[in-house]
Amino acid sequence: MARVFITGGTGYVGRRVVRALLEMGYEVRVLTRPESSARVPRGAAAVVGNALDAASFRDEVRAGDTLVHLVGTPHPSPAKAAEFRRVDLPSILASVAAARHAGAAHVVYVSVAQPAPVMHAYIAARAEGEAALAASGLTATVLRPWYVLGPGHWWPLALVPLYAMARLVPSTRAGAERLGLVRLDQMVAALVRAVEHPPAPGSLTLVDVPGIRAASAR
Numbered sequence: 001m002a003r004v005f006i007t008g009g010t011g012y013v014g015r016r017v018v019r020a021l022l023e024m025g026y027e028v029r030v031l032t033r034p035e036s037s038a039r040v041p042r043g044a045a046a047v048v049g050n051a052l053d054a055a056s057f058r059d060e061v062r063a064g065d066t067l068v069h070l071v072g073t074p075h076p077s078p079a080k081a082a083e084f085r086r087v088d089l090p091s092i093l094a095s096v097a098a099a100r101h102a103g104a105a106h107v108v109y110v111s112v113a114q115p116a117p118v119m120h121a122y123i124a125a126r127a128e129g130e131a132a133l134a135a136s137g138l139t140a141t142v143l144r145p146w147y148v149l150g151p152g153h154w155w156p157l158a159l160v161p162l163y164a165m166a167r168l169v170p171s172t173r174a175g176a177e178r179l180g181l182v183r184l185d186q187m188v189a190a191l192v193r194a195v196e197h198p199p200a201p202g203s204l205t206l207v208d209v210p211g212i213r214a215a216s217a218r
Helices: 014-023 034-039 078-102 120-136 155-168 170-178 184-196 209-215
Strands: 003-007 027-032 045-048 066-069 106-110 140-143 147-149 181-183 204-207
Touching (some): 003 014, 014 027, 034 045, 066 078, 066 184, 078 106, 078 120, 106 184, 120 140, 140 184, 147 155, 147 184, 155 181, 170 209, 181 184, 181 209, 184 209, 204 209
Parallel strands (some): 003 027, 003 066, 027 045, 106 140, 140 204
């Protein structure tokens, strides 16, 4: 049975990814804080540890595992710049260290669409995470959404007319596509597809917003 180790598996996207992988027959293990262990979906194994400290979970990642990293500051905004440096960046660095220690076969990382005219601190932290993953030599897939629409996350729908207008203008079309919105089901489908289809050993694949959208149609 294929094995997946997930950090952030009790969150907004993570719980749905865990359930989808379990339904497909994967053996799923979820890193969790003690106080969040009850949120681990039934059927997955809870691994208690600290996502910011590789030493607390690196021995739980096994050779050949796919490690999916979903830890991040909820509802990111420019006001949370300190959280991105305290949580988002250290957590992906810890996952990279744990994956290298264990000999993981594949790392899947949710980063952010870039470049962008806003959210500079958030993008900087995620870009550093991408760089660390690339330098590690691990086989990796990096997904770059901008905003994931779903329960409690609908407000960007008000921007849809602006996106439509931007796509009509040649000078803004590429930015509108890169910084487009994706639905929660599309994000989950893209993550599952990334798990199922790793890139060539030792290489890193980037999946942007159009690629994330396309994954749900396959």
